[in-house]
Amino acid sequence: MSDDKDGRLERLSGMLKRRGFLLPAFEIHGGAKGLYDFGPVGGRMRSRINQVWLDHWLKLGNIVEISSPTVTPYAVLEASGHVGEFSDFMTQCLACEEASRADTLLESHHPNPDALKQSELQELLLDVKPACPACAAHDWSKVTAQNLMFNTTIGAGDSGRPGFLRPETAQGMFTSFNALYRHFRERLPFGAVQIGKGYRNEIAPRQGMIRLREFNMAELEYFINPHIPPQADLTSWDHQPMMLIPDSSSPVSLTLADATEQGLIRHPTIAQFIGITFDFLAHIGIDTTRVRFRQHESDELAHYALDCWDAEIEGSYGWIECVGIAHRGCYDLESHENATGKTLRARREFDEPRITTVDAWTINGATAGPAFKAQAGLVKQAVEALPKETTFPCMVTLNDGAMVEVGNEHVKPNQKTIKETGEWYTPHVVEPAFGIDRIIWHVLDHAYQEVNKNDEIYTRMALSDTVAPVDFAVFPLFEKDGMEVQAWDLHQQLCQTRGIVSMYDGSGSIGRRYARADEIGVPKCITVDHQTLEDGTVTLRDRDTTEQVRVSLDSILQSS
RNA sequence: GCGAGCGUAGUGUAGUGGUUAUCACCGAGCGUUGCCAACGCUUGAACCCGGGUUCGAGUCCCGGCGCUCGCACCA
Numbered sequence: 001m002s003d004d005k006d007g008r009l010e011r012l013s014g015m016l017k018r019r020g021f022l023l024p025a026f027e028i029h030g031g032a033k034g035l036y037d038f039g040p041v042g043g044r045m046r047s048r049i050n051q052v053w054l055d056h057w058l059k060l061g062n063i064v065e066i067s068s069p070t071v072t073p074y075a076v077l078e079a080s081g082h083v084g085e086f087s088d089f090m091t092q093c094l095a096c097e098e099a100s101r102a103d104t105l106l107e108s109h110h111p112n113p114d115a116l117k118q119s120e121l122q123e124l125l126l127d128v129k130p131a132c133p134a135c136a137a138h139d140w141s142k143v144t145a146q147n148l149m150f151n152t153t154i155g156a157g158d159s160g161r162p163g164f165l166r167p168e169t170a171q172g173m174f175t176s177f178n179a180l181y182r183h184f185r186e187r188l189p190f191g192a193v194q195i196g197k198g199y200r201n202e203i204a205p206r207q208g209m210i211r212l213r214e215f216n217m218a219e220l221e222y223f224i225n226p227h228i229p230p231q232a233d234l235t236s237w238d239h240q241p242m243m244l245i246p247d248s249s250s251p252v253s254l255t256l257a258d259a260t261e262q263g264l265i266r267h268p269t270i271a272q273f274i275g276i277t278f279d280f281l282a283h284i285g286i287d288t289t290r291v292r293f294r295q296h297e298s299d300e301l302a303h304y305a306l307d308c309w310d311a312e313i314e315g316s317y318g319w320i321e322c323v324g325i326a327h328r329g330c331y332d333l334e335s336h337e338n339a340t341g342k343t344l345r346a347r348r349e350f351d352e353p354r355i356t357t358v359d360a361w362t363i364n365g366a367t368a369g370p371a372f373k374a375q376a377g378l379v380k381q382a383v384e385a386l387p388k389e390t391t392f393p394c395m396v397t398l399n400d401g402a403m404v405e406v407g408n409e410h411v412k413p414n415q416k417t418i419k420e421t422g423e424w425y426t427p428h429v430v431e432p433a434f435g436i437d438r439i440i441w442h443v444l445d446h447a448y449q450e451v452n453k454n455d456e457i458y459t460r461m462a463l464s465d466t467v468a469p470v471d472f473a474v475f476p477l478f479e480k481d482g483m484e485v486q487a488w489d490l491h492q493q494l495c496q497t498r499g500i501v502s503m504y505d506g507s508g509s510i511g512r513r514y515a516r517a518d519e520i521g522v523p524k525c526i527t528v529d530h531q532t533l534e535d536g537t538v539t540l541r542d543r544d545t546t547e548q549v550r551v552s553l554d555s556i557l558q559s560s
Numbered sequence: 561g562c563g564a565g566c567g568u569a570g571u572g573u574a575g576u577g578g579u580u581a582u583c584a585c586c587g588a589g590c591g592u593u594g595c596c597a598a599c600g601c602u603u604g605a606a607c608c609c610g611g612g613u614u615c616g617a618g619u620c621c622c623g624g625c626g627c628u629c630g631c632a633c634c635a
Contacts, residue, residue: 512598
């Protein structure tokens with residue numbers, strides 16, 4: 001897939017390492033596959049992209065930011081389905097140390113061992129004691145979950161309990177649902193975002209930043225009421241057709257409103273989030289002509305998803321999935337509710353109260369209780385199901401099949417009016433999940449420009465101002481005659497301005513310093529020269545045009 | 561995980577089993593220079609790790625780690 005005939009990708013990777021954007025982690029110890037450092041330049045860029053991402057979603061007005069632990073108890077990820085979907089259960093032969101998959105060993109003893117939980121596999125394994133395929137012994141170690149999630153133990157020794165490093169941030173939002181619900185005064189829709197690390201013990205990390213074992217992710221869980229007809233304002237994208245690849249049909253260029261109207265996008269909130277994702281990518285400098293949205297085929301959908309669209313970005317590795325926007329239905333909240341017995345629901349009020357009137361029979365506890373003893377509950381159920389015309393005494397069939405005679409003294413008329421003003425329901429969730437590292441890669445890839453200058457390759461990172469790691473580079477024309485003092489002073493003042501990063505560089509020729517700044521994408525270079533000492537003006541150079549204007553020091557400090 | 565190729569300063573590289581490991585860019589210092597990778601001098605920096613063969617290993621052999629590619633895997 002990677003196409004690097006002219007060596008551009010190699011030169012880009014080399015530059016990113018040399019200039020401190022991205023470096024293989026722990027390199028002095030031999031390195032570690034799938035783990036990267038953001039260096040002195042890349043670290044700043046990453047935090048800027050995170051901030052822009054946050055701002056984009058907070059604009060919706062009903063979004064909060066939370067942060068939950070990466071260390072996650074076993075039970076949480078079992079409830080979410082990740083233990084089943086993400087792990088293989090391993091056991092080790094105590095005689096020869098050969099590791100085997102527990103479910104494979106038990107294949108002839110269970111119709112579908114793959115679907116068993118860890119405890120069930122453990123039990124069955126102890127029960128069956130299958131022979132080791134390697135040495136035919138029958139002693140097996142405890143069953144452990146292994147594979148795509150990083151195992152860990154929470155706590156020490158015997159009191160430790162199993163856990164994982166999270167494979168996604170989403171579960172933290174689901175387990176916090178009740179706190180979020182109260183925070184938003186019990187009104188949907190609302191959402192929670194989280195930016196943080198996720199972990200997957202990939203079998204074979206590849207392609208640099210594309211498949212990592214520890215990665216930065218940014219996710220929104222947006223909770224909506226499925227009983228309200230979905231709507232979203234898509235008009236801001238009416239003049240911006242998107243490249244869409246719907247499930248099992250060919251690519252089309254359509255506005256989000258049209259695609260939703262035609263039913264290609266199955267939910268308007270998904271369409272809205274596709275739009276916001278597009279805007280975000282554009283804002284951080286992704287070339288939007290190289291962005292497309294692809295709908296998952298039905299057999300490709302994750303175990304929880306009803307509909308899913310990926311944002312794919314084209315770069316040096318081809319088209320890469322960088323964002324997934326999934327309609328998860330009520331899957332997650334229900335799963336955690338089932339696992340814990342805690343209620344994870346929202347209340348909706350009916351337009352009109354629903355009034356049910358009952359006019360029939362019920363039991364008279366004072367007499368039926370002593371008469372039917374343990375059966376009294378079943379008798380009550382049966383009697384309440386009888387029509388009003390019933391006359392007593394009569395024979396009544398209970399739910400357990402028994403027949404009892406119920407007398408007049410055991411019953412009394414049951415007349416009541418039940419008024420229900422609303423009901424509890426499980427909200428649905430729409431989740432945009434961003435792979436920040438993959439996005440950063442493509443920002444760098446799209447910004448990297450090689451231009452011919454005096455028959456040499458001149459490198460410039462045309463980074464958007466919003467994500468550039470350094471805002472200003474300040475140079476004294478020469479480090480003498482007081483120019484170095486003025487320049488250093490300006491640099492200091494810029495650094496003390498909120499949100500501004502400045503870099504001082506006084507070594508080498510002025511041209512060399514411009515080149516160094518261009519290579520890491522500094523948008524503006526400021527040069528202090530002799531004239532500065534006389535009239536307080538400096539030259540301000542634009543990275544992309546290389547044009548210079550002479551402006552006063554004060555105007556720079558005021559505008560920044 | 562399997563197979564193939566590769567691993568030398570920050571980057572890119574040269575290197576018949578035998579010097580003080582080559583070259584360029586790069587970084588730092590000094591000087592020169594009135595604004596786009598300029599010049600001069602000085603200087604910094606490397607054989608992935610561990611075993612083995614050998615009088616002697618960057619070079620040959622084995623193992624590990626890492627990188628690239630293919631196959632497998634990939635909510």
